[in-house]
Amino acid sequence: MLKVVKVRLYPDIQQQQLLAQAFGSCRWLWNYCLNLMNQTYKETGKGLSGYEVKKIIPELKKEYEWLSQTYSQCLQQVCLNLGVAFNNFFEKRAQYPSFKSKHRKQSIQYPQNIKVNETTLTVPKIGNIKAIIHRPIEGKIKTVTISKNCSNQYFAAILFDDGKDKLEQKIEGSAIGVDVGLTHFAVTSNGSKFDNPRFLTKHEKNLKQKQQQLSRKQKGSNNRNKARIKVARVHRKITNCREDFLHKLSRRIVNENQVIVTENLNIKGMIKNPCLAKAIAQVGWGMFCTMLKYKAENEGKTYQEVDRFFPSSKTCHVCLNQVGANGHSPLPLDIRHWTCEKCHTKHDRDINAAINIRDEGLRILRLRSVQVFNLSAAEGLTSGTGDKACRPDVSRSNRGRKKSTTELSVGQEAYCVREASL
Numbered sequence: 127m128l129k130v131v132k133v134r135l136y137p138d139i140q141q142q143q144l145l146a147q148a149f150g151s152c153r154w155l156w157n158y159c160l161n162l163m164n165q166t167y168k169e170t171g172k173g174l175s176g177y178e179v180k181k182i183i184p185e186l187k188k189e190y191e192w193l194s195q196t197y198s199q200c201l202q203q204v205c206l207n208l209g210v211a212f213n214n215f216f217e218k219r220a221q222y223p224s225f226k227s228k229h230r231k232q233s234i235q236y237p238q239n240i241k242v243n244e245t246t247l248t249v250p251k252i253g254n255i256k257a258i259i260h261r262p263i264e265g266k267i268k269t270v271t272i273s274k275n276c277s278n279q280y281f282a283a284i285l286f287d288d289g290k291d292k293l294e295q296k297i298e299g300s301a302i303g304v305d306v307g308l309t310h311f312a313v314t315s316n317g318s319k320f321d322n323p324r325f326l327t328k329h330e331k332n333l334k335q336k337q338q339q340l341s342r343k344q345k346g347s348n349n350r351n352k353a354r355i356k357v358a359r360v361h362r363k364i365t366n367c368r369e370d371f372l373h374k375l376s377r378r379i380v381n382e383n384q385v386i387v388t389e390n391l392n393i394k395g396m397i398k399n400p401c402l403a404k405a406i407a408q409v410g411w412g413m414f415c416t417m418l419k420y421k422a423e424n425e426g427k428t429y430q431e432v433d434r435f436f437p438s439s440k441t442c443h444v445c446l447n448q449v450g451a452n453g454h455s456p457l458p459l460d461i462r463h464w465t466c467e468k469c470h471t472k473h474d475r476d477i478n479a480a481i482n483i484r485d486e487g488l489r490i491l492r493l494r495s496v497q498v499f500n501l502s503a504a505e506g507l508t509s510g511t512g513d514k515a516c517r518p519d520v521s522r523s524n525r526g527r528k529k530s531t532t533e534l535s536v537g538q539e540a541y542c543v544r545e546a547s548l
């Protein structure tokens with residue numbers, strides 16, 4: 127299994143200079159190659175691959191002698207990474223590759239020949255850089271990316287293969303549903319509510335002050351640079367606080383449960399709402415879900431997302447009756463508690479939603495395991511009892527359920543297609 131460990135580096139003055147030079151050369155090469163690719167496309171209508179631009183490095187080295195001072199494999203890696211960036215763009219995973227600026231985060235990548243020692247990292251052409259190796263790196267090192275952020279901190283992200291197989295994901299054990307929101311950061315199906323810490327709001331005044339100081343400094347002056355670092359430091363503080371909170375909460379949820387179910391949120395769409403954009407951008411739901419996912423997968427636990435159109439808030443988790451099932455009105459946001467008309471259970475809005483998310487996730491997982499079983503037995507004509515396996519005591523009417531959740535789009539297409547072809 128591939129793993130990444132990010133360690134802090136403390137290069138001395140000379141090493142900082144060498145790194146700055148390497149960052150600069152790689153950035154220049156990236157921008158040069160990107161420009162070349164753009165122009166070639168304009169003139170011939172054909173793009174260049176990463177391997178093709180890699181071949182021009184020797185010629186460039188003759189023309190620009192300072193390029194030779196940077197480790198050659200880092201330069202080659204720039205071209206390959208640019209090729210990957212274009213692939214990601216063409217396959218709609220990313221935006222069009224952009225030019226790199228010297229005012230932002232800097233990085234270089236080493237595909238091999240880096241040694242990790244107890245307290246140092248041995249880097250070609252730069253030497254032994256002091257490092258804090260805070261966890262063991264056991265296995266074959268794939269790549270090492272050295273970076274510098276805007277507040278002048280250095281890091282190395284070490285990607286390595288620990289040689290172990292990926293653990294099988296089991297679903298037996300305690301399951302939890304997590305509903306994320308703005309008032310409470312997360313509400314779980316076992317009734318815990320975690321407050322939204324709002325780190326940006328807490329540091330907003332400080333940030334505003336530092337940004338005002340920056341804007342008053344003369345452009346290009348030394349004082350402006352100092353003020354810039356102060357702004358970067360506040361941003362760094364906010365990021366660190368948020369990451370710390372998200373890591374601790376996701377770790378706790380993963381440690382206590384075997385199956386974790388969340389909603390797949392359309393954060394890009396939600397952020398377009400100008401009233402909520404700032405609140406949603408600072409809360410970090412996306413990062414939280416990513417952390418839950420990889421932490422669960424590393425330990426053989428299951429992470430499942432349910433469709434965002436699944437009516438988790440307005441369905442009663444006891445009798446599965448839906449509020450206003452005839453009209454398709456959502457439950458108004460200001461209603462925090464409600465009573466089911468059919469079974470008269472009193473619900474806390476968020477906890478009820480979290481329980482519904484958990485049950486829906488379990489239903490999807492059971493349905494999938496039934497389908498996989500049926501297919502492997504080569505008699506997958508009926509998809510089985512997946513719908514009822516989760517809550518056998520409750521009869522579920524399909525009337526109020528939207529098609530998107532009964533068909534289960536989440537990772538199920540492959541099974542459905544095979545089933546149809548049988």
Ligand SMILES: [Zn+2]
Nearest residue numbers: 442445466469
């Ligand atoms: Zn009910």
